[in-house]
Amino acid sequence: MDDKAMHIGWKEQQIEEVKQRGFLHRLLLHGVETRGTQPVALEDRTDPQFSKAFFIWLSANSNILSFSAGTLGPLFYGLGLRDSCLVILFFNLLCTAIPAYLGTFGPQTGMRQMVQARYTWGYWPIALPCILSLASMMGFNILSAILGGQALASVSDGNVSWTVGIVIISVLTLVLSFCGYKVLHYYERYAWIPVWIVYLVVIGIGAKSLSSPPPAEPATAGGVLTFGATIAGFVITFCSMMSDYTAYMRPEVSRWKVFWYTYIGLLLPIVIIQILGAAFIIGMGNVPEWQDAYNENSVGGLLEAVLRPAGNFGKFLTVLLALSVTANTAPTIYSFCLIFQVFIPPAALVPRYVFSILGFAIMLPLAIVGSHSFYETLSNFLGLIGYWAAAFCAAIMTEHIVFRRNNFANYDSSAWNTPSRLPSGIPALAAGVLSFGLVIPSMNEVWFIGPIAQAIPGYGDIGFEVAFFITLLLYLPFRWLEIRLRGFS
Numbered sequence: 307m308d309d310k311a312m313h314i315g316w317k318e319q320q321i322e323e324v325k326q327r328g329f330l331h332r333l334l335l336h337g338v339e340t341r342g343t344q345p346v347a348l349e350d351r352t353d354p355q356f357s358k359a360f361f362i363w364l365s366a367n368s369n370i371l372s373f374s375a376g377t378l379g380p381l382f383y384g385l386g387l388r389d390s391c392l393v394i395l396f397f398n399l400l401c402t403a404i405p406a407y408l409g410t411f412g413p414q415t416g417m418r419q420m421v422q423a424r425y426t427w428g429y430w431p432i433a434l435p436c437i438l439s440l441a442s443m444m445g446f447n448i449l450s451a452i453l454g455g456q457a458l459a460s461v462s463d464g465n466v467s468w469t470v471g472i473v474i475i476s477v478l479t480l481v482l483s484f485c486g487y488k489v490l491h492y493y494e495r496y497a498w499i500p501v502w503i504v505y506l507v508v509i510g511i512g513a514k515s516l517s518s519p520p521p522a523e524p525a526t527a528g529g530v531l532t533f534g535a536t537i538a539g540f541v542i543t544f545c546s547m548m549s550d551y552t553a554y555m556r557p558e559v560s561r562w563k564v565f566w567y568t569y570i571g572l573l574l575p576i577v578i579i580q581i582l583g584a585a586f587i588i589g590m591g592n593v594p595e596w597q598d599a600y601n602e603n604s605v606g607g608l609l610e611a612v613l614r615p616a617g618n619f620g621k622f623l624t625v626l627l628a629l630s631v632t633a634n635t636a637p638t639i640y641s642f643c644l645i646f647q648v649f650i651p652p653a654a655l656v657p658r659y660v661f662s663i664l665g666f667a668i669m670l671p672l673a674i675v676g677s678h679s680f681y682e683t684l685s686n687f688l689g690l691i692g693y694w695a696a697a698f699c700a701a702i703m704t705e706h707i708v709f710r711r712n713n714f715a716n717y718d719s720s721a722w723n724t725p726s727r728l729p730s731g732i733p734a735l736a737a738g739v740l741s742f743g744l745v746i747p748s749m750n751e752v753w754f755i756g757p758i759a760q761a762i763p764g765y766g767d768i769g770f771e772v773a774f775f776i777t778l779l780l781y782l783p784f785r786w787l788e789i790r791l792r793g794f795s
Contacts, residue, residue, distance in 0.1 A: 339486025342658040343647045345722055346416035346553045353554040356567055358491045359409060362551050363544075363571035365497040365633040368505075370453040371446070372576055374605045375540050376583025383529040386522020390584035393530055397537040398577050404699050405544040406569035410561040411706075412552030414714040419549040419641075420648040421722055423698075426705040428731020429651075429724075434738075436649035438694045439546040443638045443645070444668055445691070446543075450631040451475045451673040457606030457628035460599065461621040468603075472673045475631055480666040482636035483643070484659045487554060490637055497633040498575070504613075504623045504630075505582060511620075512612040515596075516589040528764020532750050535767040539692030541576060542770070545699045547641035586612065639665040651723070692770035693745050697738035700777040705734075709785055709794075721795070729795050733784030741776035745769045 379390030411422050420439070424432050455471030482493060552564060583605075590596040590608060599611035609627060613620030643661035647654045653661070710716040721727035747756035750767035759765050 338484065338659060339488065340657045340659065341486075342656075343418055343421050343644055343654050343723075345418075345421065345719060348416065348557070351413060351416050351554055351557055354556055355491075356555060356559055356563055358495070359552055359555075359564055359567040360571035361498070362491060362494040362637060363568060364575055365494040365501075366637055367572065367575040367634065368498045368501040368579065369450065369630040369634050370457060370605055370609070370627060371450045371631060371634060372540075372579040373583040373586075373609070374449075374453060375536065376580030377587035377605065378536055379529075379533045379584050380588050383533040384523055385525055385529050385533060385584075387519050387585055387588050389522070389525040389530065390533070391581050393533050394537060394580045394584065395577055397534040398541060398573055398580075401538045401541045402569055402572045402576070404542055404703070405548045406565050406572060408545050408699070408702065409548035409552050409568040410564045411714075412549030413555040413557045413559060413564060414561070415549070415717060415719065416553050416557075417549065417719075417722060418553060418644045418648075419545070419547055420645045422549060422717075423546075423702055424648075424722065424728050424731075425710075425717055426702045426729065426731070427698075427734045429728050431731030431735040433649055434735065435546065435694070435698045436645050438691075438698075439543070439645050440642060440649065442543045442691045442695070443547075443642050444665070444672070447479070447635045447638050447642075447665075447669045448673040448676055450635050451479070451669060452677045453604070453606055454628045454631040455606075455673070455677065456603045457609065457624055460603040460607045460610040461624045468677050469674050471628065472677065473670065475628070475635065476666055476670045476673065478629065478632045479635040479639055479669070480662055482632060483639035483662040483665065486640065486659065487551075490640060491551070494633055494637070497630065500626045501630040501633075504627045505579065507616065507620075507623055508586075508609060508612050509582070511615055512586060512589065515593050516585050518592070519585075519588045520591055526764025526766075528750065528759070528762050528766035530764075531762065531766030531768055532764075535692055535750075535770050537580070538770050539690070539695070541572060542699065543691050543695045544572070545695055545702075546645065547638070550641050550644055551637070635669075639669070690751065693742070693749070693773045694738075696770040696773040697741050697745075697777040700774045701734040701737060701781050704778050704781045705729075705785065708782065709789070718795075727795055729785075730788060730792070733781055733788050736784055737777045737780035738773075740780055741773050744776055745773045748772045 376390070376394060379385040379393060380387070385393065408419065411417070411419070415422055420432065420436060423435065427435060451472045454475035455468045458471035458474060459466050459468050482490060548568070555564070586608065590600060595614070596608055596611045599607035603610065606628065610624045613623050616623065639662055642665045643658045646661050646664070647658070706712060718727065747758040748767065748769045749756045750759040750765045755765050759767055762768070
């Protein structure tokens with residue numbers, strides 16, 4: 307089936323929905339997106355606003371979770387402000403390029419990221435990356451909901467509990483993700499503005515307490531590498547959702563333009579806000595009120611304490627900061643819906659927005675349960691998810707650059723949902739799984755430190771680097787052998 311026939315079939319399906327689902331079609335008319343994993347036909351890829359690729363990631367990462375990730379360097383890995391800032395800057399400069407590159411696939415193929423990944427991982431083996439991606443996304447959303455709920459509770463003088471705050475964040479996430487592509491992009495275009503105003507006020511009020519940080523211990527290689535692995539885990543897991551937000555864009559635009567919009571949209575907020583997190587968590591040692599607020603309400607409490615001198619205006623700003631997490635959680639649930647449909651192909655027959663409710667139902671209770679062990683959860687989670695994401699990206703990039711010669715004409719777009727016309731996925735699966743033979747000895751987690759990590763002074767985690775390069779090296783001969791045996795697909 308060619309793109310035009312696929313497009314006609316999609317239109318006929320929408321007409322049928324008009325007849326059968328009056329209420330649901332009214333939602334469609336009001337801008338709610340029903341399209342799920344079906345590729346966007348060429349004639350529907352008409353969105354000329356490539357700046358959306360900048361704004362969605364700018365807003366999605368201008369939140370308290372980015373701030374919290376920056377605090378891990380001083381809190382968990384014993385790094386001073388200078389070393390924390392250098393790790394944040396250089397690891398993000400490198401790792402952000404990977405998801406930004408995958409974001410350029412959307413306009414060229416019209417495919418969501420995990421649908422496009424079938425051309426590397428196959429129709430059935432893609433289930434493993436889907437499971438890991440769904441778990442990662444839900445983990446990020448749970449952490450964000452906890453932070454937002456804690457921040458709301460910190461300004462309520464005891465009237466709002468963490469649980470109520472988490473419910474508020476989760477409901478707002480559901481509403482935004484339910485609506486889909488157009489509403490999300492409109493919201494993300496402006497959601498970053500009040501958040502950056504809040505951070506400017508935070509800097510203005512708190513800067514005097516940051517001027518004389520205590521002397522830091524010399525950084526160890528282990529501390530630098532393990533914090534770097536955490537930073538990598540924060541950004542590299544976006545890879546499974548990047549083209550979800552560029553699939554409607556015009557294909558004739560320069561891929562470099564899409565890349566740079568996406569790269570800067572990711573890099574700018576992550577680096578700046580993570581550095582702020584490192585600075586304020588170190589400055590907390592100079593201000594007992596900040597320390598007390600942090601002990602009571604975690605990062606949300608810390609930021610509320612910094613803004614407390616501004617009175618009720620400071621409380622208002624803290625509420626804005628708490629609500630900012632929805633700019634991250636809403637697109638994450640949107641991609642959760644799409645990946646769930648790839649994971650269970652028959653689910654593609656159900657409208658995408660139905661799975662927003664499923665994501666909400668998973669996110670809410672787990673966030674409430676996990677709210678009292680936030681930092682242990684964050685540190686373990688970010689370090690762990692970077693491993694699978696590195697292997698996932700390495701296989702896709704090797705397939706595209708080496709075997710498809712960086713040419714999107716070498717993708718048969720009509721084969722997206724036909725297992726026999728796609729690669730088997732065995733080379734990617736084998737390369738990714740076998741890479742963990744060296745990844746596991748290279749890990750430094752709370753529950754396990756591998757022998758390779760132990761050999762590095764300070765026990766450095768190099769698992770994500772090993773996962774990327776070993777998967778790349780193994781995928782080359784495995785995929786070459788598959789092509790020799792069953793032909794190119």
